Amino acid sequence: RLNLGILISGRGSNMESLLNASVGEAYPAKPRLVIANKEGAPGLETARRFGVEAALIPHKQYNDRRAFEEALHETLTQHEIDIIALAGFMRVLTPWFVGKWEGRMVNIHPSLLPAYPGLDTHARAIEAGDSEAGCTVHWVSEGVDEGAIIGQSRVPVKAGDTPDSLAARVLIAEHELYPRALADACRMITAPSVR
Numbered sequence: 001r002l003n004l005g006i007l008i009s010g011r012g013s014n015m016e017s018l019l020n021a022s023v024g025e026a027y028p029a030k031p032r033l034v035i036a037n038k039e040g041a042p043g044l045e046t047a048r049r050f051g052v053e054a055a056l057i058p059h060k061q062y063n064d065r066r067a068f069e070e071a072l073h074e075t076l077t078q079h080e081i082d083i084i085a086l087a088g089f090m091r092v093l094t095p096w097f098v099g100k101w102e103g104r105m106v107n108i109h110p111s112l113l114p115a116y117p118g119l120d121t122h123a124r125a126i127e128a129g130d131s132e133a134g135c136t137v138h139w140v141s142e143g144v145d146e147g148a149i150i151g152q153s154r155v156p157v158k159a160g161d162t163p164d165s166l167a168a169r170v171l172i173a174e175h176e177l178y179p180r181a182l183a184d185a186c187r188m189i190t191a192p193s194v195r
């Protein structure tokens, strides 16, 4: 099984769906470490309840992005992480970090990429009058939300939807999609770690 590291910034419900899925030995990844970049991220406590090591690396305590990412990278390599899942990790990663982990880092995004990269995806889908919304799991590449797509899941946009009601419907789809797409990603990795 690949050693899985999960990066979060807050609630961590997608992280929790990955932790639940990977309880079984048949799952191709084993969660070794959860890292949050924000103090008080509720997901850290959830991870500890699952018996997974949870660390806080607060980006605010570093002078620049590079110093923060070096700390992140060092902690991940110390734990012999093979694959990173970004799960509501709200910090853009520099080409330096992405280059280190290219082909070994996936993200979940709450839209049907390439539609609506970035923030406020649900408000934008409603504003555009879309009849469908959804979520995407993709490899992380230098361009934000631009990497190769691993899997997507669709939900309807309903009359009277607000960004919150749509987000709740998409989130249910996220929790089903992410464990499945991460397992697919693990099976695509055949080469040994190159760091």
Ligand code: GAR
Pocket: 008, 009, 010, 011, 012, 013, 014, 015, 087, 088, 089, 090, 108, 109, 110, 118, 171, 174
């Ligand atoms: C999820 O909807 C995730 O797709 C989104 O943030 C939420 C995190 O919720 N991610 C992004 O917007 C990434 N740019 P969670 O902390 O409960 O998993």
